[in-house]
Amino acid sequence: MQTRTLQTWIARHIRVRLRLQQVCTSSLLFLMVVTTKHSLEHAARFAGLHTSPFSKLLKYHGNVAVSTLESLSKQQAKQLAKALHPLKGLPWKIALIVDSTLQRRASLQPDNAKRFKHGNGFVIGHPWTNIVLIIHDMLIPLRPIPFYSQPYCRDHECDDQTEHDLVVDSLGQLNLEDSIGSHDPRDVIVLADSGYENKKIEKAIVNKRWHVLIALGKTRRVKSEALSLTTPTSRQWCPIATCFRNHRRLKWHTIRVTTHGAKHKRMVFRIRDTMGYLRYVGQVQLVCSELRNRPEGRRKYLACSDMRVSARQIIIGYRLRWAIELFHKNVKQHLGFEEVATSGCGAVMSHVYWVYCAYILLHMSPPRVSPEAKSLGDKQRQLQQALAHKEKRRILQKLTQIGGVQRYKDELRQALADA
Numbered sequence: 046m047q048t049r050t051l052q053t054w055i056a057r058h059i060r061v062r063l064r065l066q067q068v069c070t071s072s073l074l075f076l077m078v079v080t081t082k083h084s085l086e087h088a089a090r091f092a093g094l095h096t097s098p099f100s101k102l103l104k105y106h107g108n109v110a111v112s113t114l115e116s117l118s119k120q121q122a123k124q125l126a127k128a129l130h131p132l133k134g135l136p137w138k139i140a141l142i143v144d145s146t147l148q149r150r151a152s153l154q155p156d157n158a159k160r161f162k163h164g165n166g167f168v169i170g171h172p173w174t175n176i177v178l179i180i181h182d183m184l185i186p187l188r189p190i191p192f193y194s195q196p197y198c199r200d201h202e203c204d205d206q207t208e209h210d211l212v213v214d215s216l217g218q219l220n221l222e223d224s225i226g227s228h229d230p231r232d233v234i235v236l237a238d239s240g241y242e243n244k245k246i247e248k249a250i251v252n253k254r255w256h257v258l259i260a261l262g263k264t265r266r267v268k269s270e271a272l273s274l275t276t277p278t279s280r281q282w283c284p285i286a287t288c289f290r291n292h293r294r295l296k297w298h299t300i301r302v303t304t305h306g307a308k309h310k311r312m313v314f315r316i317r318d319t320m321g322y323l324r325y326v327g328q329v330q331l332v333c334s335e336l337r338n339r340p341e342g343r344r345k346y347l348a349c350s351d352m353r354v355s356a357r358q359i360i361i362g363y364r365l366r367w368a369i370e371l372f373h374k375n376v377k378q379h380l381g382f383e384e385v386a387t388s389g390c391g392a393v394m395s396h397v398y399w400v401y402c403a404y405i406l407l408h409m410s411p412p413r414v415s416p417e418a419k420s421l422g423d424k425q426r427q428l429q430q431a432l433a434h435k436e437k438r439r440i441l442q443k444l445t446q447i448g449g450v451q452r453y454k455d456e457l458r459q460a461l462a463d464a
Contacts, residue, residue, distance in 0.1 A: 239259070314336060
């Protein structure tokens with residue numbers, strides 16, 4: 046398969062200006078194939094161009110990257126939403142997952158780079174908050190949320206907002222009807238870990254009439270149903286860990302959940318659940334869970350605003366959140382998410398947007414990619430094999446021409462002399 050065939054397929058999906066079409070399609074195609082290093086020099090060598098068009102694309106055309114990502118995410122969401130059906134074993138049809146990741150850098154020299162406490166030490170990089178859409182078990186990345194450091198906000202005269210405030214603004218501006226058309230808001234579930242346990246975020250989700258399923262810290266204030274009937278609204282709130290400790294009459298139940306891996310292993314959980322009220326949110330289902338084989342391990346406290354579901358469905362629903370962790374792993378391992386050498390914040394943001402565009406395109410059935418290829422690496426390898434035949438076709442065409450054998454010999458002699 047010729048490179049031109051793939052570039053034409055990409056151009057039909059991204060719809061950019063004609064003068065930017067070659068560099069955009071070449072950049073995306075470079076991200077979509079297997080390569081040892083993602084850099085401007087390698088991209089230029091792959092496309093047979095100079096590095097300056099790729100550098101200018103990242104530095105001066107960030108709006109093109111944003112519009113392309115939004116267009117591709119809507120295209121894929123509309124295609125999948127033509128026949129919505131519930132997620133496996135769950136009553137919801139659409140899932141939104143909120144999580145953050147870190148784009149590591151070598152030093153604090155690039156714009157907007159920060160130093161973060163991570164594990165037992167510190168790391169330097171750019172934090173990103175991702176909101177992804179899951180329809181039919183397919184993950185669709187939406188426009189990510191960059192976090193700006195205080196020095197960057199001061200130098201560029203922009204508002205210094207916390208990550209939670211940025212998430213609230215992004216959820217408020219998110220209009221799913223533009224992506225999937227008309228739908229019932231009760232079919233949407235928003236998943237987040239305890240890092241986003243914030244009353245503003247939870248209120249923003251509830252105001253959209255979506256359901257929320259979130260992990261709670263052990264100190265988050267809740268109230269039982271019995272207390273809510275006999276006490277004022279502002280009294281008798283207690284930490285969720287204390288609430289379950291005070292209600293020992295709630296029995297432990299064992300549930301078994303099949304993993305999504307190739308081996309289909311089973312995970313065994315012990316759970317306790319009850320109805321209650323989450324402060325500043327309203328009535329929810331509260332679940333305390335832990336792995337049965339690790340009773341001394343960390344317990345997980347979950348809250349779900351959908352009163353129709355069972356405790357088992359809450360556990361299965363929360364495990365959907367693992368999809369965004371796999372997404373972060375794939376874009377870093379296969380698409381060069383962290384392999385960016387630019388120092389300007391705008392260029393770094395453009396690189397991230399193009400990486401997400403390449404992720405979406407790889408899941409839109411490119412030519413010569415088999416539907417049986419499930420992993421991102423398999424899709425990249427199939428594209429690489431298809432493009433590897435290009436040079437063989439060129440040689441075969443030259444050898445069949447009049448005097449082609451002699452011309453090819455001269456070409457080889459010249460290549461050896463240059464070496």
